[in-house]
Amino acid sequence: MNEPSNSNILNGSALVLNANYAPLTICSLKRAICLVFVDKVDILEQKEQFVHSPSFAMRIPSVIKLKSYLRYNSIEVILTRRNILLRDNHECAYCGKKSGLLTIDHIIPRERGGQNTWENLITACSSCNLMKSNRTPEEAGLALRKRPLKPNRIHYFQQFVNDHTSDWRPYLFMESYS
Numbered sequence: 820m821n822e823p824s825n826s827n828i829l830n831g832s833a834l835v836l837n838a839n840y841a842p843l844t845i846c847s848l849k850r851a852i853c854l855v856f857v858d859k860v861d862i863l864e865q866k867e868q869f870v871h872s873p874s875f876a877m878r879i880p881s882v883i884k885l886k887s888y889l890r891y892n893s894i895e896v897i898l899t900r901r902n903i904l905l906r907d908n909h910e911c912a913y914c915g916k917k918s919g920l921l922t923i924d925h926i927i928p929r930e931r932g933g934q935n936t937w938e939n940l941i942t943a944c945s946s947c948n949l950m951k952s953n954r955t956p957e958e959a960g961l962a963l964r965k966r967p968l969k970p971n972r973i974h975y976f977q978q979f980v981n982d983h984t985s986d987w988r989p990y991l992f993m994e995s996y997s
């Protein structure tokens with residue numbers, strides 16, 4: 820089996836925890852390796868693979884923790900189109916369709932005072948969006964499959980866990996520490 824090249828391995832990302840283990844952000848592996856080099860972080864989880872250069876080899880960090888506590892006040896997930904799609908699992912909130920063009924729908928239409936908020940914006944397929952038009956779901960005869968809520972930060976990070984980042988799970992309360 821061929822070793823993947825450095826450049827492939829380094830396409831992944833690392834979970835960054837604050838000094839108190841609160842999930843803080845997700846960064847590129849290159850950034851994570853830099854943070855290890857400047858001694859800003861401790862490595863909590865690492866991959867089997869190594870990253871090599873002519874002068875060093877190190878195992879690739881997967882979960883890192885800041886050595887000193889970072890004060891921050893942006894504990895809220897930023898309201899963006901991408902984050903709404905993530906929250907809604909890329910599913911139409913009305914019919915559950917996952918394929919095709921997905922749009923962002925204002926539940927209460929903007930023309931009628933609907934705001935740009937987590938509670939008023941949902942993922943909708945283009946046909947549901949077109950059918951709903953400038954009406955409320957009730958008026959259009961559409962039912963929301965679930966009430967849209969503001970995601971919390973932990974929930975936000977959980978969306979990025981996949982087969983390559985399964986060692987993040989204990990740090991995001993997705994399973995017990997072993």
Ligand SMILES: [Zn+2]
Pocket residue numbers: 911912913914915916943944945946947948
């Ligand atoms: Zn739909």
